[in-house]
Amino acid sequence: MSLKGIFTAIAKVRRDVFTEVARFAYxxxxxxxTLEEIPYKIVPGEIASHRESIFLERAIVGERIRLxxxxxxxxxxxxxxxxAGIDEKSLTNTIYKPPFVNIIKxxxxxxxxxxxxxxxxxxxxxxxxxxxxxxxxxVSMVNGKSFIDQxxxxxxxxxxxxxxxxxxxxxxxxxxxxxxxxxxxSDKYGRASIDYDxxxxxxxxxxxxxxGAIADKSQIFQLINEIKSGSRVxxxxxxxxxxxxxxxxxxxxxxxxxxxxxxxxxxEVAIGADLCTIEEAEDYMKNVxxxxxxxxxxxxxxxxxxxxxxxxxxxxxxxxxMTPMVFTARFIKQRYKDSKVVFxxxxxxxxxxxxxxxxKSHVDYVLTFEEVMxxxxxxxxxxxxxEPADNMSFGTGAGRGFAVSxxxxxxxxxxxxxxxxxxxxxxxxxxxLKECRNMLMLAKAGKRNGYLLEGMACPGGCVAGTGxxxxxxxxxxxxxxxKKKAEKQVANESKYAEMLSKLDExxxxxxxxxxx
Numbered sequence: 001m002s003l004k005g006i007f008t009a010i011a012k013v014r015r016d017v018f019t020e021v022a023r024f025a026y027x028x029x030x031x032x033x034t035l036e037e038i039p040y041k042i043v044p045g046e047i048a049s050h051r052e053s054i055f056l057e058r059a060i061v062g063e064r065i066r067l068x069x070x071x072x073x074x075x076x077x078x079x080x081x082x083x084a085g086i087d088e089k090s091l092t093n094t095i096y097k098p099p100f101v102n103i104i105k106x107x108x109x110x111x112x113x114x115x116x117x118x119x120x121x122x123x124x125x126x127x128x129x130x131x132x133x134x135x136x137x138x139v140s141m142v143n144g145k146s147f148i149d150q151x152x153x154x155x156x157x158x159x160x161x162x163x164x165x166x167x168x169x170x171x172x173x174x175x176x177x178x179x180x181x182x183x184x185x186s187d188k189y190g191r192a193s194i195d196y197d198x199x200x201x202x203x204x205x206x207x208x209x210x211x212g213a214i215a216d217k218s219q220i221f222q223l224i225n226e227i228k229s230g231s232r233v234x235x236x237x238x239x240x241x242x243x244x245x246x247x248x249x250x251x252x253x254x255x256x257x258x259x260x261x262x263x264x265x266x267x268e269v270a271i272g273a274d275l276c277t278i279e280e281a282e283d284y285m286k287n288v289x290x291x292x293x294x295x296x297x298x299x300x301x302x303x304x305x306x307x308x309x310x311x312x313x314x315x316x317x318x319x320x321x322m323t324p325m326v327f328t329a330r331f332i333k334q335r336y337k338d339s340k341v342v343f344x345x346x347x348x349x350x351x352x353x354x355x356x357x358x359x360k361s362h363v364d365y366v367l368t369f370e371e372v373m374x375x376x377x378x379x380x381x382x383x384x385x386x387e388p389a390d391n392m393s394f395g396t397g398a399g400r401g402f403a404v405s406x407x408x409x410x411x412x413x414x415x416x417x418x419x420x421x422x423x424x425x426x427x428x429x430x431x432x433l434k435e436c437r438n439m440l441m442l443a444k445a446g447k448r449n450g451y452l453l454e455g456m457a458c459p460g461g462c463v464a465g466t467g468x469x470x471x472x473x474x475x476x477x478x479x480x481x482x483k484k485k486a487e488k489q490v491a492n493e494s495k496y497a498e499m500l501s502k503l504d505e506x507x508x509x510x511x512x513x514x515x516x
Contacts, residue, residue, distance in 0.1 A: 003207050004464060005471030009050055010212035016042045017061065018220060018374025021068040025224035026378060032083040038065055039082075060107045060212070068218045068371075073102055091221060100201045100216055100351050103192050107213035110190035113173040114155050118146040121167035130159035130168060178208035180433020180457070181306060200309070202302035202433060202457035203348030203466035216348050216466070220375065223342055223365045227262040231340050235263045236328045238345030239270045239395070240403035240462045243478030244369045244469045245376075245383050251482075252388035257381050258372075259389060264339070265332075270395020270486075272327030273299070273402040273411075277491035279321040280408075281415035284425070289450050292317050294443055296453040297408045299323045300462075302349040303455035306433055311440050324402060325350060329362035340364040344372055346403075346465030349457060368467020396494050397486035403479045405431045405461035409454035414490045431456040431464075 003010070020038045024030050039058035048054040062082045063073055069091070074080045118130075124144040131139045131146070138152035139159050146167065148159065160168040175192055176184040183198035184205060192213065194205075206214045227233050235258050245254055255266045276299060284295045298304050298319040308315050322330070329341045342365035343350055354363045376383060398414060401407035409427045416425055428451050430439040436455040442448050458464040463475035470478075488494060 003210065004466070004468060005474070010210075013042065013061065013064065013212060014215070014370065015374060015377070017064045017068050018218065018371050019377040021065060021218070022220050022224060022375045022378035025221045026228075032086050033081075035065060035082045036062075038062075056106065060104055063104045063107075064215055067102060067215050069221045070097075070217050070219055072097070073104065076105055091225065098355075099194070099196050099199070100348065101194065101199060101203060101206065102215055102217070103194060104213050104215065105187075105191050107211055108191040109211045109213070110186075111173040111175075111192075111211075112171045113176055113186060115150065115171045116148055116153060116155065116157065116160055117169055117171060118148055119167050119169050121165050122146045122163075123165055123167070125164065127164075129162040129164070133158040133162050174208045174210060175205040175214060178204045180204070180435075180437065181309075198309075200302040200305045200433070200457070201349045201352040204433075204458060206348065206466045216351065218371050219365045219367060220371055223367065224375070226340055226365070232264045232336055232338065233262070233340045233342060234332045234336055235266045236269050236272075236325065236332060236341060236343050237266060237392075238325070238343070238347070238403065238462065239268070239273065239400040239482075240346045240465065240468065240475065240479060241344070241369065242400070242403070242482040243475055244346075245373065247478075249383045249386075250388060251393055252391060253383055253386040255392045256386040256389035257376060257383045258344075260381055260386070261375055261379060263342075264336070266389075266392050267328060267332055268392050268395050268399075269324045269328045269343070269345070270393075270399030270402070271331070271494070271496060272322075272324035272329075273399035274396050274491040274494040275327050275496065276321050276324050276402075277398055277408070277411040277415055278494075278497055280319045281412045281419070281492075283319055283321065284412060284452055285416060285420065285423075288452075293446075293449045294451045294453060295319060296455060297412070299402060299408055300349065300456050301347075301353040302433065302457035303436055305349075305352070306436060306457070307440060307455065310437065311444065314440065314443070317443075323353065324399070325353065326359055326362055329359075333362055342367055344369065346462050346468040347458075348466045368465070369469050370467045373469060393486070394494075394496075395486065396491055397483040397489040398491040399494070400479065400483040400486060403462045404476050405429060405456055406454065407461065409452050411491050412452060415492050418490055418492055425452055426450055427452045427454065429454040429456075431461055432459040433457050435459075 039061040042061050043057045048057050051057050065082055122145045136152045136154055138149045140147055160170055181198045181200055183195045185193050187193040258266050288295050294317055296318050298321055304318050307318055325343045332341050341363050343363050344367050346369055351366045353359055354366045398411035401411055406429050409429055413425050416423055428439055430436045460472040463479055464472040
């Protein structure tokens with residue numbers, strides 16, 4: 001179960017860390033030694049509020065500060081101050097060094113994984129079905145209550161299934177249960193450990209850990225330094241932004257707030273989503289079923305990486321269309337020469353995507369909504385009170401709909417229907433990597449021939465990304481409402497649609513004139 005949208009103590013610490021790192025970065029001549037003071041500011045006083053020791057609470061905050069500055073975790077066995085390893089190169093390099101998702105070992109509770117235990121709900125019934133069905137005689141009655149011998153238990157779950165009182169609980173490590181790649185294991189001390197050969201950086205484990213032991217790296221410090229240096233930094237913002245910063249924060253107020261942070265301009269990624277839609281529609285019509293049994297969308301990096309890792313035979317079935325983030329970034333780079341582009345969105349896996357050779361020359365920084373909120377708070381910007389900026393909404397309803405589950409596939413189908421009204425396109429969609437794997441297993445069995453498949457790593461779609469702020473259901477409703485307000489609803493109705501086929505400089509020149 002994800003904790004996204006619930007403002008827990010963990011969420012507060014995350015927000016406080018992003019805010020304090022941003023505040024530190026905005027200083028004229030930041031003294032790295034003062035980073036040691038931030039844990040005391042975030043965790044004041046003498047008595048721990050949430051863990052057994054206030055020193056432990058501060059140590060965990062210290063690791064979060066390092067990750068928020070794009071630095072690696074410190075070794076537990078070695079003494080090192082928070083700023084250890086900071087140098088000019090590490091803080092000006094805009095490319096992340098993996099791993100992106102990290103476990104702070106001493107924050108991990110060493111949760112039991114795949115263990116069946118009898119709870120106090122047990123009534124000691126006479127039927128004792130739990131005892132009767134156990135194939136290894138691991139269940140017995142002790143002091144009138146069911147008892148499970150862990151040395152004999154083979155984790156089959158039969159006892160739990162037959163208990164009439166639901167008195168037997170299955171304990172699982174929440175992060176491992178949430179991981180659709182089975183990438184989370186236990187180390188020799190029982191703490192969570194990530195197998196990075198399997199991990200696709202979806203970040204679902206981050207928002208599933210109830211102890212706040214998992215965190216991702218950020219580029220807040222590097223981005224603020226870039227803005228302070230005088231560079232032309234352009235923000236491209238993902239469609240899931242609708243409602244993330246408060247119900248009264250319109251797109252125009254959000255744009256004004258981003259300009260106040262120092263961004264030179266703000267562009268809606270829905271533009272790129274429209275062009276991605278058109279290209280995927282053309283790919284589907286050209287290739288399915290003549291060349292490919294089915295086609296899958298490409299906009300979620302974790303989904304496409306998972307598919308290629310676990311189902312390499314389907315590599316060609318994943319659309320080769322650029323993602324909306326990359327489409328939009330390429331436009332910006334052509335419009336603004338020598339500019340820097342930061343993608344602002346809900347997603348941790350976009351940080352992984354930005355490191356690809358074909359992407360890193362276009363996208364310089366990736367920040368989540370949560371990280372940008374820290375920047376707003378560091379600068380004391382009250383978004384509701386901002387004077388609205390000019391309209392930044394150039395995308396269609398289809399492009400905006402990419403943010404919710406099913407939005408990508410439906411957008412592609414709508415374009416195909418415009419071109420060929422008689423063509424039927426069966427679609428299947430899955431959100432959450434476990435469900436995505438099941439969908440591809442059906443495709444492997446030949447049960448999805450002719451289909452368009454949409455996969456999303458986060459249950460609920462992009463609006464459920466680790467870097468979002470508000471609850472998923474609320475975000476979905478807000479995005480759908482924002483989608484309806486678009487002047488055009490189908491992607492190939494976009495005024496930029498005709499430019500997709502023009503790959504020379506004149507195409508970008510025309511796009512520039514249209515926008516301005």
